[in-house]
Amino acid sequence: MSISLKRARAIFVKDYKEFTRNYAVSIMLIFPIILALLFRSVDPSVPGIFAVVLNLSFVILSCFTQACLIAEEKERNTLRSLMMTPATTMDVLFGKSSLVFVMSAVVLGIVTYILGYEPTSIWAFVAVIILSIILYTAVGTICGLFSKTVLEASLTILPVIFIFTGAPWGTLLVDDFPIFKVLEYLPSTQLVYFLEVRNTGFTMGDLFPPLLITLAWTVVLTIVSVVLYQRRLKDE
């Protein structure tokens, strides 16, 4: 499976122009920033605020925009037409994902700056953010593949919002519902754990488990999304 950077770049530029002119979707970019501005006035020492904003931003930015990009191409049959050009699956996915990645990274950078979060280990923090963006982009790809129109995409995203951003809250109910223990292994909960590791007296050992679990999610979901993408397009 080869990637042609030239073709991927063409898709990147095309999607960038399409996306920035589609105000209904691109307005979502400001949403995490507004959220961050709102929460800034809250006592910054409250743990978990940053994690909540991040988790929401991932779903809104990476997941939703990627789902919209793919669903819109499907809606207009341009994806099918694109498959008949020399552009391969990887070109298309790479071009689109890199656009979503860049946008997410920039907005999350701004959010982190506004909230004034100081990571315990800058490298581990960057790594976990990058992995999460890729992971949620893959989820977005899957959502996009299962929806035929942009409207459907915004609906299929709802369960994702519910499960992923709700998971950290669900873990609070573990005592009543032991089944909720599963939620601890969701990447969003792991992100909360990761961010809760405090500056004072942390060891690398505390940071590694969340990082590894997130990595596992990323790898699995990326593979699933690529395989599904090829399958779904053949079916149609």
Added chain:
Amino acid sequence: MQFQPMYDNGELFLPKIELNMTSNQSIGIITDLKRKQLLMNQLVNYSEYYLFRAGQGEYMRLTVEELITFLIKVTERNERVALLMDYFALKEERKVKIKDLSSSKRMYVTLLRVFFAHQPTLVLEEPYFYLEEQDRRHFKRILDDLSKEKQILILTSNLEDAIISCDAIYRLNESGFHPLDIRDSEEDKQEVQKQDEANITLQKISTKRNDKVILFNPPEIDFIESIEGSILVHVGGGNYDCALTLTELEQRLLNFGFFRCHRSYIVNLQKVREIITWTKNSYSLRLNTGQDAVVPLSRSKLHELKALLNI
């Protein structure tokens, strides 16, 4: 190009079709919606066909120029955008977003995707359907240039659309797959027999359909065509078999204002609404019957027709 036979409720719906495609020749198949879909679906899994479906959409928020640039880049061609915009005659719409174009222009821009196809065979569904006259001409020019290197198959339900740019036309319907004779051969000369001058006796044209003999008054007839040697009389959208030859019919109908406009066609001039000029060498006649019928007109017959109509 080969199509497998398909059955619907035990009846042959799509016969086995073998097309000998050569480059520099485009083929048109006139058929209905369902058969069009079936034909397209048989080609989906082959990488040598570029399929352009009627429902193809476009990136609405790009400008025309951005779209062409994208298509050039994604297909890794080495053309210059400015030159292509000239070639496509889209200079004025350069900065217009696709969604702001007129629907005909938008369809035309969408159709340009076939220009960038790398596959050796292009299959187009209803390419001319939504196009206005001017865009039709532009697209016909582009298709003609493309057909120098590629094989082109056009699926349409409209004879007129097929006539625009096809060299060979077939009709596919419940009675099977038959070639239509639209070739424009000039050396084709029929022996014109001497006309019976005082022939004003009642002339009914007898036709057959489902073993019934049906008689038509000549003014009722829209046009008569010859398909693979059998004569079909078209009346009000339906067609009826006739045992006479075209030459015989021509003689009998001459006094009723009929005209042999083509080797295989006789048309009722009273029903002709429009003479359509596609290029210098291809013409057709549009009739003002209930259905939008179009009949080819030979170049050699054009002068005769003009003289007849005093134009």
